[in-house]
Amino acid sequence: MVPTPVRSRAPLTKLARQAFAWHRPLMLCAGVLAVFVLVSTVGLLVDDRFVGGTPVWMKPLKFGISFLLYAVTLAWLASVCRRGRRFAWWVGTVLAAGVAVEFAVITFQAARGVASHFNVATPFDARLYSIMGQTAMVLAVANLLFLVPLMFNRFADSATRWSARLGLLVAFGGMFEASLMTRPRDEQVAALKSGVGTLSGAHSVGVADGGPGLPGVGWSTGGGDLRIGHFVGLHAMQVLPLVAVLLGMLATRYAVLRSERIRLGLTLVASAGYTGLGVLLTWQAMRGQPLLRPDGLTLAALGALVGAVALAAALILAGGRRRRSALQPALS
Structure with missing residues (x-):
């Protein structure tokens, strides 16, 4: 044996x-x-x-x-x-x-x-x-x-290359956003001047740090929280390349995505949308608004962002299909 x-x-x-x-x-x-x-x-x-x-x-x-x-x-x-x-x-x-x-x-x-x-x-x-x-x-x-x-x-392909590059750039923006947390609040400045202060800066807006928060992440449910936009920005380095990888996987099933140019265009749209989401979440937090309790203005901005991303993606896909249809007679 x-x-x-x-x-x-x-x-x-x-x-x-x-x-x-x-x-x-x-x-x-x-x-x-x-x-x-x-x-x-x-x-x-x-x-x-x-x-x-x-x-x-x-x-x-x-x-x-x-x-x-x-x-x-x-x-x-x-x-x-x-x-x-x-x-x-x-x-x-x-x-x-x-x-x-x-x-x-x-x-x-x-x-x-x-x-x-x-x-x-x-x-x-x-x-x-x-x-x-x-x-x-x-x-x-x-x-x-x-x-x-x-x-x-x-x-790799152009979509993956640009997703990695843009991921780094958006992550830098997320790091820069953290500087908003380091500014001491007015009450902290007063306490520090009087010699009894122990804190300089906060991640919550409109409420004190340490209040009720979302399970696991702890993001404030009573006011704005600057950590949300910071988190979204930092992890663009993982999210955007994953988008490019997912598009590459879907290309085996959908013919229009076999075009590297189409995948690149969709990756750029996704990157713009993701960046816009990070900016929107930071803006929401700076207005002292909890993540899960957006007001009408925040919802309108989110709707406009989603609509713009969806429209841009649809136009890119439609253009790809038209080009593919135009090439079919020549290939047959």
């Missing part, structure tokens, strides 16, 4: 090794983040402390997952850069270091049972918050610099 060969190296293991080679510092960072996502999950189960009305380990868990996706996405982008490869490697390394610093402060403060963001209760807390702010600026600039090698590299 011939023994059945043992699959000692599973395809998943091989894929993991290949992914680790994309950009070692970023993938190492992602591995550490994955471990701390598990640690934070355990912390939620065994630690009953709360900070600002939220379980103390919720913030490290949310940021750990978000940073993990961010690091893996950047590592993949670094791997497709043939031109400017060394530049992309260094920018990616700076981003990995920045993510590590941000997450280390968040986790350290959570372990202490105190807030990481907006916390100026003591000189030590204020210094850590300052470090986070400076690191965030470095991350934003480095994120934008990553666009340079991406613009000079041809990888």
